[in-house]
Amino acid sequence: MTQPTLYTLTDVCHTYTAGRQQVHSLNNVTLEIHKGEFLALAGPSGSGKTTLLNVLGLLDSPRSGSVHLQGVDTGAMSQRDQDHVRRTQMGFIFQTLNLIPVLTAFENVEYFLLRLPGSRSNVRKRVMEALDAVGLADQAGQRPMEMSGGQRQRAAVARALVKDPAVVLADEPTASLDHQNGQSVIHLMKRMNQERGVTFIFSTHDAKVLAAADRVIHMEDGRTV
Protein backbone atom coordinates (compact mmCIF):
# COMPACT_ATOMS: atom_id res chain seq x y z
CA MET A 1 0.00 0.00 0.00
CA THR A 2 1.36 3.47 -0.94
CA GLN A 3 2.19 5.68 2.06
CA PRO A 4 0.68 9.18 2.19
CA THR A 5 2.68 11.97 0.62
CA LEU A 6 4.95 13.89 2.97
CA TYR A 7 6.55 16.34 0.54
CA THR A 8 5.48 17.54 -2.88
CA LEU A 9 8.00 19.70 -4.73
CA THR A 10 7.01 21.40 -7.95
CA ASP A 11 9.50 23.20 -10.22
CA VAL A 12 11.65 24.26 -7.29
CA CYS A 13 14.50 26.58 -8.23
CA HIS A 14 17.13 28.00 -5.93
CA THR A 15 20.02 30.34 -6.62
CA TYR A 16 22.78 31.83 -4.57
CA THR A 17 25.47 34.37 -5.27
CA ALA A 18 29.11 33.32 -5.27
CA GLY A 19 31.24 36.40 -5.84
CA ARG A 20 29.68 38.03 -8.89
CA GLN A 21 28.14 34.84 -10.21
CA GLN A 22 24.64 33.57 -9.73
CA VAL A 23 24.77 29.83 -9.07
CA HIS A 24 21.64 27.82 -9.84
CA SER A 25 21.78 25.25 -7.08
CA LEU A 26 18.33 23.80 -7.81
CA ASN A 27 16.79 23.76 -11.29
CA ASN A 28 13.10 22.92 -11.62
CA VAL A 29 13.17 20.09 -9.13
CA THR A 30 9.88 18.22 -9.03
CA LEU A 31 9.42 15.20 -6.81
CA GLU A 32 7.27 13.53 -4.19
CA ILE A 33 8.45 11.98 -0.97
CA HIS A 34 6.24 9.63 1.02
CA LYS A 35 5.97 9.08 4.72
CA GLY A 36 8.19 6.31 6.03
CA GLU A 37 10.67 6.45 3.20
CA PHE A 38 14.38 5.88 3.76
CA LEU A 39 15.49 8.13 0.95
CA ALA A 40 19.01 8.94 -0.18
CA LEU A 41 20.11 11.93 -2.23
CA ALA A 42 23.19 11.07 -4.26
CA GLY A 43 25.41 13.09 -6.49
CA PRO A 44 28.74 14.85 -6.72
CA SER A 45 29.67 17.88 -4.67
CA GLY A 46 27.77 20.97 -5.84
CA SER A 47 24.97 18.94 -7.35
CA GLY A 48 22.40 20.53 -5.01
CA LYS A 49 21.91 17.81 -2.37
CA THR A 50 22.49 20.08 0.62
CA THR A 51 20.39 22.87 -0.88
CA LEU A 52 17.53 20.44 -1.46
CA LEU A 53 17.78 19.21 2.14
CA ASN A 54 17.81 22.82 3.34
CA VAL A 55 14.70 23.60 1.33
CA LEU A 56 12.98 20.47 2.65
CA GLY A 57 13.98 21.42 6.21
CA LEU A 58 12.72 25.00 5.85
CA LEU A 59 16.25 26.20 6.46
CA ASP A 60 16.33 28.00 3.14
CA SER A 61 13.65 29.27 0.74
CA PRO A 62 13.39 28.43 -2.94
CA ARG A 63 13.53 31.27 -5.45
CA SER A 64 10.54 29.83 -7.29
CA GLY A 65 8.35 26.76 -7.34
CA SER A 66 6.46 25.32 -4.44
CA VAL A 67 7.15 22.96 -1.55
CA HIS A 68 4.17 21.34 0.14
CA LEU A 69 4.67 19.60 3.45
CA GLN A 70 1.77 17.30 4.32
CA GLY A 71 -0.32 19.35 1.94
CA VAL A 72 0.64 22.74 3.33
CA ASP A 73 2.48 25.22 1.12
CA THR A 74 5.62 26.06 3.13
CA GLY A 75 6.11 29.27 1.15
CA ALA A 76 2.89 30.61 2.66
CA MET A 77 3.97 29.83 6.21
CA SER A 78 5.05 32.62 8.56
CA GLN A 79 8.47 32.50 10.16
CA ARG A 80 6.79 31.54 13.41
CA ASP A 81 4.95 28.63 11.77
CA GLN A 82 8.15 27.45 10.12
CA ASP A 83 9.94 27.53 13.48
CA HIS A 84 7.07 25.51 14.96
CA VAL A 85 7.21 22.91 12.17
CA ARG A 86 10.96 22.49 12.53
CA ARG A 87 10.65 22.27 16.30
CA THR A 88 7.85 19.69 16.35
CA GLN A 89 8.00 17.71 13.11
CA MET A 90 11.62 17.69 11.96
CA GLY A 91 14.89 16.31 13.17
CA PHE A 92 18.28 17.30 11.79
CA ILE A 93 21.61 15.56 11.55
CA PHE A 94 24.47 17.55 10.06
CA GLN A 95 27.85 16.48 8.79
CA THR A 96 29.94 17.90 11.61
CA LEU A 97 28.55 20.51 13.96
CA ASN A 98 25.53 18.89 15.52
CA LEU A 99 25.61 19.43 19.22
CA ILE A 100 25.83 22.42 21.52
CA PRO A 101 29.38 22.15 22.87
CA VAL A 102 28.64 23.24 26.45
CA LEU A 103 25.86 20.70 26.92
CA THR A 104 26.27 17.01 27.72
CA ALA A 105 24.78 14.38 25.42
CA PHE A 106 21.84 14.15 27.83
CA GLU A 107 21.33 17.93 27.92
CA ASN A 108 21.63 18.23 24.13
CA VAL A 109 18.75 15.80 23.74
CA GLU A 110 16.82 17.13 26.72
CA TYR A 111 16.95 20.80 25.64
CA PHE A 112 15.16 20.22 22.36
CA LEU A 113 12.62 17.93 24.01
CA LEU A 114 11.83 20.55 26.65
CA ARG A 115 11.24 23.07 23.89
CA LEU A 116 8.22 21.06 22.76
CA PRO A 117 4.84 22.06 24.15
CA GLY A 118 3.54 19.68 26.81
CA SER A 119 6.74 17.68 26.96
CA ARG A 120 7.68 18.21 30.57
CA SER A 121 6.53 14.86 31.90
CA ASN A 122 8.88 11.90 31.83
CA VAL A 123 11.58 13.99 30.22
CA ARG A 124 14.42 12.13 31.86
CA LYS A 125 12.95 8.76 30.93
CA ARG A 126 12.41 9.75 27.32
CA VAL A 127 15.89 11.24 26.95
CA MET A 128 17.52 8.14 28.42
CA GLU A 129 15.42 5.92 26.15
CA ALA A 130 16.56 7.92 23.13
CA LEU A 131 20.20 7.72 24.20
CA ASP A 132 19.82 4.04 25.01
CA ALA A 133 18.33 3.44 21.57
CA VAL A 134 21.48 4.83 19.93
CA GLY A 135 23.79 3.06 22.38
CA LEU A 136 24.86 6.17 24.29
CA ALA A 137 23.26 5.58 27.68
CA ASP A 138 26.70 5.31 29.28
CA GLN A 139 27.91 8.51 27.63
CA ALA A 140 24.91 10.61 28.72
CA GLY A 141 27.05 12.84 30.94
CA GLN A 142 29.77 13.47 28.39
CA ARG A 143 30.15 16.66 26.45
CA PRO A 144 30.71 16.59 22.67
CA MET A 145 34.45 17.22 22.99
CA GLU A 146 34.72 14.10 25.16
CA MET A 147 32.95 11.94 22.57
CA SER A 148 34.14 10.34 19.32
CA GLY A 149 32.77 11.47 15.95
CA GLY A 150 30.52 8.43 15.76
CA GLN A 151 29.18 9.03 19.26
CA ARG A 152 28.44 12.64 18.40
CA GLN A 153 26.50 11.59 15.29
CA ARG A 154 24.56 9.04 17.30
CA ALA A 155 23.76 11.68 19.89
CA ALA A 156 22.47 13.84 17.03
CA VAL A 157 20.28 10.92 15.92
CA ALA A 158 18.94 10.63 19.48
CA ARG A 159 18.24 14.36 19.57
CA ALA A 160 16.47 14.15 16.21
CA LEU A 161 14.35 11.18 17.23
CA VAL A 162 13.44 12.07 20.81
CA LYS A 163 10.62 14.33 19.69
CA ASP A 164 9.08 11.70 17.39
CA PRO A 165 9.41 13.82 14.26
CA ALA A 166 7.66 13.22 10.97
CA VAL A 167 10.94 13.44 9.12
CA VAL A 168 14.66 13.40 9.84
CA LEU A 169 16.89 15.27 7.40
CA ALA A 170 20.53 14.25 7.45
CA ASP A 171 23.23 16.01 5.45
CA GLU A 172 26.14 13.65 4.83
CA PRO A 173 25.73 12.08 8.27
CA THR A 174 28.58 9.64 7.72
CA ALA A 175 31.02 11.87 5.84
CA SER A 176 33.20 12.66 8.85
CA LEU A 177 33.15 9.11 10.19
CA ASP A 178 35.26 6.04 9.46
CA HIS A 179 33.61 3.15 7.66
CA GLN A 180 32.64 1.23 10.76
CA ASN A 181 31.13 4.22 12.55
CA GLY A 182 29.44 5.32 9.32
CA GLN A 183 27.81 1.93 8.89
CA SER A 184 26.76 1.95 12.53
CA VAL A 185 25.00 5.31 12.15
CA ILE A 186 23.27 4.24 8.92
CA HIS A 187 22.11 0.95 10.51
CA LEU A 188 20.81 2.94 13.44
CA MET A 189 18.87 5.30 11.17
CA LYS A 190 17.52 2.36 9.22
CA ARG A 191 16.41 0.62 12.40
CA MET A 192 14.60 3.76 13.59
CA ASN A 193 12.97 4.05 10.20
CA GLN A 194 11.74 0.48 10.36
CA GLU A 195 10.77 0.43 14.02
CA ARG A 196 9.21 3.86 14.32
CA GLY A 197 8.22 4.61 10.75
CA VAL A 198 10.15 7.90 10.77
CA THR A 199 10.92 9.27 7.32
CA PHE A 200 14.66 9.68 6.71
CA ILE A 201 16.04 11.83 3.91
CA PHE A 202 19.80 11.91 3.76
CA SER A 203 22.53 12.90 1.36
CA THR A 204 25.68 10.86 0.80
CA HIS A 205 28.56 10.16 -1.55
CA ASP A 206 29.13 6.72 -0.14
CA ALA A 207 27.99 3.85 -2.36
CA LYS A 208 27.73 1.46 0.61
CA VAL A 209 25.47 3.89 2.42
CA LEU A 210 23.35 4.30 -0.71
CA ALA A 211 22.84 0.55 -0.72
CA ALA A 212 20.87 0.85 2.50
CA ALA A 213 18.37 3.31 1.02
CA ASP A 214 14.87 2.29 -0.15
CA ARG A 215 15.07 4.88 -2.88
CA VAL A 216 17.91 6.95 -4.27
CA ILE A 217 17.46 10.29 -6.01
CA HIS A 218 20.47 11.16 -8.11
CA MET A 219 21.26 14.82 -8.57
CA GLU A 220 23.45 16.68 -11.00
CA ASP A 221 23.76 20.43 -11.58
CA GLY A 222 20.75 21.10 -9.41
CA ARG A 223 18.49 18.64 -11.25
CA THR A 224 17.17 15.24 -10.37
CA VAL A 225 18.31 12.71 -12.96
Add this chain to the structure above:
Amino acid sequence: MRLFLMLQMALRHVFRSRRRSVFALLTISIGAVGLFLFMGFNGGLMNQYRANTIRARYGHGELSTKGYRGAAHARPWELWVTDARGVAERLKAIPGVRAVFPRLTFGSMLIHEETMLVAVGEGIDGVAEAAFFDQLNYVAGGDFKDRPDTIVLGKGLALGLGAKVGDTVSIYARNSRSEMNLKEVTVTGIFYTGIPAFDDGAFRCPLAVAQEVVDTRAVERFAVALTNDEGWPAFAQAAALKLPELEAVPFDVLDEVYYKHGVDFLNAQFDIIRFIILLVVFLGIFNLISMAVVERTGEIGILRANGDSRLDVALGQIMEAFTLGLLGGLLGILLGWLLTISVLSTGVPMPPAPGISRSFRILIELTAADAVHVVMLCTLTAVAGCVLPVFRATRMPIAQALRHA
Protein backbone atom coordinates in the same frame (compact mmCIF):
# COMPACT_ATOMS: atom_id res chain seq x y z
CA MET B 1 9.53 27.58 31.04
CA ARG B 2 10.97 29.01 27.83
CA LEU B 3 12.72 31.83 29.69
CA PHE B 4 13.99 29.40 32.31
CA LEU B 5 15.47 27.22 29.57
CA MET B 6 17.10 30.26 27.94
CA LEU B 7 18.55 31.33 31.28
CA GLN B 8 19.75 27.82 32.07
CA MET B 9 21.45 27.61 28.68
CA ALA B 10 23.04 31.06 29.18
CA LEU B 11 24.41 30.09 32.60
CA ARG B 12 25.76 26.83 31.21
CA HIS B 13 27.58 28.78 28.53
CA VAL B 14 29.04 31.16 31.12
CA PHE B 15 30.16 28.51 33.59
CA ARG B 16 31.19 25.78 31.17
CA SER B 17 32.95 27.77 28.42
CA ARG B 18 35.59 28.53 31.01
CA ARG B 19 38.34 29.92 28.79
CA ARG B 20 35.99 32.27 26.99
CA SER B 21 34.23 33.29 30.21
CA VAL B 22 37.48 33.90 32.10
CA PHE B 23 38.73 36.09 29.27
CA ALA B 24 35.43 37.95 29.11
CA LEU B 25 35.22 38.40 32.88
CA LEU B 26 38.81 39.65 33.03
CA THR B 27 38.20 42.17 30.28
CA ILE B 28 34.99 43.43 31.86
CA SER B 29 36.35 43.43 35.41
CA ILE B 30 39.54 45.29 34.47
CA GLY B 31 37.39 47.95 32.82
CA ALA B 32 35.19 48.03 35.92
CA VAL B 33 38.21 48.33 38.24
CA GLY B 34 39.58 51.25 36.20
CA LEU B 35 36.30 53.07 36.20
CA PHE B 36 35.54 52.33 39.86
CA LEU B 37 38.96 53.46 41.08
CA PHE B 38 38.81 56.57 38.95
CA MET B 39 35.42 57.43 40.42
CA GLY B 40 36.81 56.75 43.91
CA PHE B 41 39.84 58.94 43.22
CA ASN B 42 37.62 61.68 41.85
CA GLY B 43 35.36 61.42 44.91
CA GLY B 44 38.35 61.44 47.25
CA LEU B 45 39.88 64.46 45.56
CA MET B 46 36.65 66.43 45.62
CA ASN B 47 35.93 65.51 49.23
CA GLN B 48 39.44 66.51 50.29
CA TYR B 49 39.19 69.75 48.36
CA ARG B 50 35.90 70.47 50.09
CA ALA B 51 37.26 69.52 53.52
CA ASN B 52 40.32 71.71 52.94
CA THR B 53 38.18 74.67 51.97
CA ILE B 54 35.85 74.17 54.94
CA ARG B 55 38.67 73.69 57.42
CA ALA B 56 41.00 76.32 56.03
CA ARG B 57 38.88 79.41 56.36
CA TYR B 58 35.13 79.33 55.92
CA GLY B 59 33.71 76.50 57.97
CA HIS B 60 30.53 75.09 56.45
CA GLY B 61 29.20 78.60 56.03
CA GLU B 62 28.72 81.97 57.67
CA LEU B 63 25.87 84.09 59.03
CA SER B 64 25.69 87.85 59.06
CA THR B 65 22.94 90.46 59.24
CA LYS B 66 20.71 90.51 56.18
CA GLY B 67 21.92 93.03 53.61
CA TYR B 68 25.44 93.17 55.09
CA ARG B 69 27.19 90.75 52.78
CA GLY B 70 28.06 91.73 49.21
CA ALA B 71 27.84 95.50 49.65
CA ALA B 72 30.13 98.27 50.91
CA HIS B 73 28.87 100.18 53.97
CA ALA B 74 29.90 103.64 55.18
CA ARG B 75 29.03 102.65 58.77
CA PRO B 76 29.36 98.86 58.81
CA TRP B 77 29.25 98.63 62.61
CA GLU B 78 25.59 99.54 62.44
CA LEU B 79 24.94 96.10 60.87
CA TRP B 80 27.16 94.11 63.22
CA VAL B 81 25.61 91.72 65.74
CA THR B 82 25.71 93.24 69.19
CA ASP B 83 24.42 90.27 71.19
CA ALA B 84 27.21 88.01 69.98
CA ARG B 85 27.12 85.60 72.90
CA GLY B 86 23.32 85.17 72.77
CA VAL B 87 23.27 84.59 69.00
CA ALA B 88 26.16 82.13 69.24
CA GLU B 89 24.30 80.15 71.93
CA ARG B 90 21.12 80.03 69.84
CA LEU B 91 23.08 78.86 66.80
CA LYS B 92 24.86 76.18 68.84
CA ALA B 93 21.47 74.85 69.94
CA ILE B 94 20.51 74.00 66.35
CA PRO B 95 20.90 70.25 65.73
CA GLY B 96 24.01 69.33 63.74
CA VAL B 97 26.04 72.36 64.82
CA ARG B 98 29.50 71.45 66.04
CA ALA B 99 30.89 74.92 66.76
CA VAL B 100 30.17 78.61 66.15
CA PHE B 101 32.99 81.07 65.55
CA PRO B 102 32.33 84.81 65.95
CA ARG B 103 34.42 86.98 63.63
CA LEU B 104 35.07 90.62 63.09
CA THR B 105 36.65 92.02 59.93
CA PHE B 106 38.02 95.55 59.94
CA GLY B 107 40.14 97.85 57.83
CA SER B 108 43.48 98.95 59.28
CA MET B 109 47.08 99.85 58.71
CA LEU B 110 49.91 97.62 59.89
CA ILE B 111 53.17 99.16 60.95
CA HIS B 112 56.46 97.32 61.27
CA GLU B 113 59.57 99.35 61.89
CA GLU B 114 59.56 101.97 59.13
CA THR B 115 56.97 100.26 56.97
CA MET B 116 53.24 100.89 56.98
CA LEU B 117 50.78 98.91 54.82
CA VAL B 118 47.01 98.92 54.46
CA ALA B 119 45.52 95.55 55.44
CA VAL B 120 42.25 93.88 56.31
CA GLY B 121 42.17 92.29 59.70
CA GLU B 122 39.98 89.48 60.96
CA GLY B 123 39.41 88.96 64.63
CA ILE B 124 38.74 85.35 65.60
CA ASP B 125 38.41 83.10 68.63
CA GLY B 126 41.92 81.59 68.41
CA VAL B 127 41.36 78.61 70.67
CA ALA B 128 38.05 77.53 69.18
CA GLU B 129 39.16 78.07 65.59
CA ALA B 130 42.49 76.24 66.05
CA ALA B 131 40.54 73.13 67.00
CA PHE B 132 38.55 73.13 63.77
CA PHE B 133 40.45 75.15 61.18
CA ASP B 134 43.44 72.85 60.88
CA GLN B 135 44.00 73.30 57.15
CA LEU B 136 45.15 76.92 57.02
CA ASN B 137 48.52 76.60 55.32
CA TYR B 138 51.28 78.10 57.45
CA VAL B 139 54.70 78.66 55.88
CA ALA B 140 56.16 79.81 59.23
CA GLY B 141 54.97 79.54 62.83
CA GLY B 142 51.30 78.72 63.47
CA ASP B 143 48.01 79.68 65.14
CA PHE B 144 48.04 82.13 68.03
CA LYS B 145 45.44 80.07 69.91
CA ASP B 146 44.96 81.62 73.40
CA ARG B 147 48.01 83.89 73.36
CA PRO B 148 46.82 87.51 73.81
CA ASP B 149 47.97 90.40 71.63
CA THR B 150 49.11 88.25 68.74
CA ILE B 151 48.68 88.18 64.99
CA VAL B 152 49.18 85.91 61.96
CA LEU B 153 50.01 87.54 58.63
CA GLY B 154 49.44 86.63 55.00
CA LYS B 155 52.70 85.73 53.28
CA GLY B 156 52.65 88.73 50.92
CA LEU B 157 51.76 91.10 53.73
CA ALA B 158 54.59 89.73 55.92
CA LEU B 159 57.02 90.14 53.03
CA GLY B 160 55.86 93.71 52.44
CA LEU B 161 56.25 94.57 56.11
CA GLY B 162 59.52 92.68 56.40
CA ALA B 163 58.03 90.92 59.42
CA LYS B 164 58.78 87.42 60.60
CA VAL B 165 57.54 85.18 63.41
CA GLY B 166 58.30 86.75 66.80
CA ASP B 167 58.39 90.35 65.51
CA THR B 168 56.13 93.01 66.91
CA VAL B 169 53.82 94.92 64.58
CA SER B 170 51.29 97.65 65.30
CA ILE B 171 47.66 97.62 64.23
CA TYR B 172 46.38 101.13 63.53
CA ALA B 173 42.58 101.32 63.06
CA ARG B 174 39.71 103.76 63.15
CA ASN B 175 36.81 103.16 65.52
CA SER B 176 33.13 104.03 65.10
CA ARG B 177 33.73 107.48 66.53
CA SER B 178 36.43 108.15 63.89
CA GLU B 179 39.15 107.97 66.51
CA MET B 180 42.39 106.13 65.66
CA ASN B 181 43.48 103.28 67.94
CA LEU B 182 46.89 101.65 68.05
CA LYS B 183 47.68 98.14 69.30
CA GLU B 184 50.99 96.31 69.40
CA VAL B 185 50.89 92.57 68.68
CA THR B 186 53.39 89.75 68.19
CA VAL B 187 53.56 87.71 64.98
CA THR B 188 52.99 83.97 65.68
CA GLY B 189 52.57 82.70 62.12
CA ILE B 190 52.67 83.48 58.40
CA PHE B 191 50.05 81.81 56.20
CA TYR B 192 49.83 81.21 52.47
CA THR B 193 46.60 80.38 50.65
CA GLY B 194 47.85 80.96 47.10
CA ILE B 195 45.26 83.72 46.68
CA PRO B 196 47.41 86.85 46.22
CA ALA B 197 44.56 89.26 47.01
CA PHE B 198 44.21 87.57 50.40
CA ASP B 199 47.84 86.74 51.20
CA ASP B 200 49.08 90.24 50.31
CA GLY B 201 46.63 92.18 52.45
CA ALA B 202 45.09 90.05 55.20
CA PHE B 203 45.92 89.20 58.78
CA ARG B 204 44.20 87.51 61.68
CA CYS B 205 44.26 88.42 65.32
CA PRO B 206 42.33 87.44 68.48
CA LEU B 207 38.73 88.69 68.48
CA ALA B 208 39.48 90.69 71.64
CA VAL B 209 42.25 92.59 69.86
CA ALA B 210 39.95 93.37 66.90
CA GLN B 211 37.16 94.54 69.21
CA GLU B 212 39.65 96.67 71.17
CA VAL B 213 41.05 98.52 68.17
CA VAL B 214 37.61 99.01 66.62
CA ASP B 215 36.20 99.80 70.05
CA THR B 216 33.13 97.54 69.92
CA ARG B 217 31.64 94.55 71.71
CA ALA B 218 29.86 93.42 68.53
CA VAL B 219 30.88 90.84 65.93
CA GLU B 220 30.51 91.07 62.19
CA ARG B 221 29.52 87.48 61.43
CA PHE B 222 29.55 83.87 62.62
CA ALA B 223 31.33 81.00 60.90
CA VAL B 224 29.64 77.67 61.60
CA ALA B 225 31.12 74.16 61.74
CA LEU B 226 28.65 71.31 61.33
CA THR B 227 28.96 67.67 62.29
CA ASN B 228 27.97 66.61 58.77
CA ASP B 229 29.28 68.11 55.52
CA GLU B 230 25.88 67.65 53.90
CA GLY B 231 23.98 69.33 56.72
CA TRP B 232 24.02 72.98 55.58
CA PRO B 233 20.55 73.18 53.95
CA ALA B 234 18.85 71.83 57.08
CA PHE B 235 20.92 74.12 59.30
CA ALA B 236 20.17 77.17 57.13
CA GLN B 237 16.45 76.41 57.31
CA ALA B 238 16.54 76.07 61.10
CA ALA B 239 18.67 79.23 61.45
CA ALA B 240 16.23 81.24 59.31
CA LEU B 241 13.40 80.26 61.66
CA LYS B 242 15.34 81.00 64.84
CA LEU B 243 17.21 84.11 63.70
CA PRO B 244 15.31 85.65 60.80
CA GLU B 245 17.43 88.80 60.91
CA LEU B 246 20.50 86.80 59.83
CA GLU B 247 21.43 85.52 56.40
CA ALA B 248 23.13 82.07 56.13
CA VAL B 249 25.56 81.58 53.23
CA PRO B 250 27.32 78.24 52.54
CA PHE B 251 31.07 78.01 52.04
CA ASP B 252 30.87 77.23 48.32
CA VAL B 253 29.07 80.53 47.73
CA LEU B 254 31.45 82.44 50.01
CA ASP B 255 34.39 80.96 48.10
CA GLU B 256 32.68 80.90 44.72
CA VAL B 257 35.65 82.14 42.72
CA TYR B 258 38.16 79.60 44.00
CA TYR B 259 36.20 76.62 45.34
CA LYS B 260 33.04 76.49 43.23
CA HIS B 261 34.74 77.46 40.01
CA GLY B 262 37.61 75.10 40.86
CA VAL B 263 35.19 72.22 41.44
CA ASP B 264 33.30 73.01 38.24
CA PHE B 265 36.58 73.15 36.32
CA LEU B 266 37.82 69.85 37.79
CA ASN B 267 34.47 68.18 37.24
CA ALA B 268 34.48 69.20 33.59
CA GLN B 269 37.94 67.68 33.17
CA PHE B 270 36.97 64.53 35.04
CA ASP B 271 33.85 64.16 32.91
CA ILE B 272 36.03 64.10 29.80
CA ILE B 273 38.45 61.60 31.33
CA ARG B 274 35.55 59.47 32.55
CA PHE B 275 34.03 59.56 29.08
CA ILE B 276 37.32 58.39 27.56
CA ILE B 277 37.63 55.57 30.11
CA LEU B 278 34.02 54.61 29.44
CA LEU B 279 34.64 54.61 25.72
CA VAL B 280 37.68 52.33 26.09
CA VAL B 281 35.79 50.01 28.44
CA PHE B 282 32.77 50.01 26.15
CA LEU B 283 34.84 49.19 23.06
CA GLY B 284 36.70 46.41 24.90
CA ILE B 285 33.53 44.77 26.15
CA PHE B 286 31.67 45.39 22.90
CA ASN B 287 34.44 43.78 20.87
CA LEU B 288 34.71 40.80 23.18
CA ILE B 289 30.99 40.06 23.30
CA SER B 290 30.64 40.65 19.55
CA MET B 291 33.41 38.16 18.81
CA ALA B 292 31.83 35.62 21.16
CA VAL B 293 28.52 35.90 19.29
CA VAL B 294 30.20 35.67 15.87
CA GLU B 295 32.10 32.55 17.01
CA ARG B 296 28.80 30.99 17.94
CA THR B 297 27.02 31.63 14.65
CA GLY B 298 27.11 27.91 13.82
CA GLU B 299 25.58 27.09 17.17
CA ILE B 300 22.89 29.68 16.54
CA GLY B 301 22.24 27.84 13.27
CA ILE B 302 21.69 24.56 15.16
CA LEU B 303 19.26 26.20 17.56
CA ARG B 304 17.36 27.85 14.72
CA ALA B 305 17.30 24.64 12.67
CA ASN B 306 15.79 22.79 15.59
CA GLY B 307 13.00 25.31 15.95
CA ASP B 308 14.24 28.02 18.29
CA SER B 309 12.84 31.35 17.12
CA ARG B 310 14.95 34.42 16.46
CA LEU B 311 13.66 35.88 19.72
CA ASP B 312 14.57 32.71 21.65
CA VAL B 313 18.12 32.80 20.33
CA ALA B 314 18.49 36.53 20.90
CA LEU B 315 17.14 36.21 24.45
CA GLY B 316 19.61 33.46 25.24
CA GLN B 317 22.54 35.49 23.96
CA ILE B 318 21.40 38.63 25.74
CA MET B 319 21.00 36.72 29.01
CA GLU B 320 24.50 35.36 28.63
CA ALA B 321 25.93 38.83 27.92
CA PHE B 322 23.92 40.21 30.85
CA THR B 323 25.34 37.52 33.15
CA LEU B 324 28.90 38.15 31.97
CA GLY B 325 28.49 41.92 32.34
CA LEU B 326 26.98 41.55 35.81
CA LEU B 327 29.60 39.08 37.05
CA GLY B 328 32.44 41.05 35.44
CA GLY B 329 31.18 44.27 36.99
CA LEU B 330 30.83 42.67 40.44
CA LEU B 331 34.28 41.10 40.13
CA GLY B 332 35.67 44.50 39.16
CA ILE B 333 34.06 46.10 42.20
CA LEU B 334 35.55 43.40 44.43
CA LEU B 335 39.02 43.81 42.89
CA GLY B 336 38.78 47.60 43.14
CA TRP B 337 37.79 47.34 46.79
CA LEU B 338 40.63 44.89 47.53
CA LEU B 339 43.12 47.25 45.87
CA THR B 340 41.74 50.16 47.87
CA ILE B 341 42.15 48.41 51.22
CA SER B 342 45.59 47.04 50.35
CA VAL B 343 48.09 48.81 48.07
CA LEU B 344 46.03 52.00 47.84
CA SER B 345 45.01 52.09 51.51
CA THR B 346 47.20 55.14 52.19
CA GLY B 347 45.90 56.96 49.13
CA VAL B 348 47.62 58.32 46.05
CA PRO B 349 50.53 60.74 46.63
CA MET B 350 49.93 64.12 45.01
CA PRO B 351 52.16 67.16 44.56
CA PRO B 352 51.20 70.41 46.35
CA ALA B 353 47.91 71.79 45.07
CA PRO B 354 47.43 75.49 44.20
CA GLY B 355 47.57 77.51 47.39
CA ILE B 356 49.12 74.73 49.44
CA SER B 357 52.84 74.39 50.06
CA ARG B 358 52.77 70.74 51.22
CA SER B 359 52.20 67.58 49.20
CA PHE B 360 49.28 65.40 50.21
CA ARG B 361 47.59 62.07 49.53
CA ILE B 362 44.21 61.54 47.97
CA LEU B 363 42.30 58.66 49.51
CA ILE B 364 40.32 56.50 47.09
CA GLU B 365 36.78 56.96 48.40
CA LEU B 366 34.54 54.22 47.03
CA THR B 367 30.81 54.60 47.39
CA ALA B 368 27.95 52.17 47.02
CA ALA B 369 26.38 54.49 44.45
CA ASP B 370 29.55 54.38 42.32
CA ALA B 371 29.64 50.58 42.62
CA VAL B 372 26.04 50.28 41.43
CA HIS B 373 26.80 52.75 38.65
CA VAL B 374 29.81 50.72 37.45
CA VAL B 375 28.01 47.36 37.60
CA MET B 376 25.05 48.77 35.70
CA LEU B 377 27.35 50.28 33.11
CA CYS B 378 29.27 47.00 32.59
CA THR B 379 26.03 45.05 32.31
CA LEU B 380 24.44 47.49 29.87
CA THR B 381 27.62 47.63 27.80
CA ALA B 382 27.81 43.85 27.58
CA VAL B 383 24.15 43.67 26.53
CA ALA B 384 24.63 46.50 24.03
CA GLY B 385 27.72 44.72 22.71
CA CYS B 386 25.76 41.60 21.87
CA VAL B 387 22.65 43.19 20.38
CA LEU B 388 24.06 44.04 16.95
CA PRO B 389 25.90 40.75 16.28
CA VAL B 390 22.95 38.77 17.66
CA PHE B 391 20.60 40.72 15.43
CA ARG B 392 22.83 39.94 12.45
CA ALA B 393 23.26 36.28 13.34
CA THR B 394 19.55 35.68 13.90
CA ARG B 395 18.61 37.47 10.65
CA MET B 396 21.04 35.30 8.71
CA PRO B 397 19.44 32.44 6.73
CA ILE B 398 19.72 29.31 8.86
CA ALA B 399 21.56 27.41 6.14
CA GLN B 400 24.16 30.19 6.01
CA ALA B 401 24.53 30.24 9.80
CA LEU B 402 25.13 26.48 9.79
CA ARG B 403 28.02 26.93 7.34
CA HIS B 404 29.89 28.86 10.09
CA ALA B 405 30.50 25.56 11.82
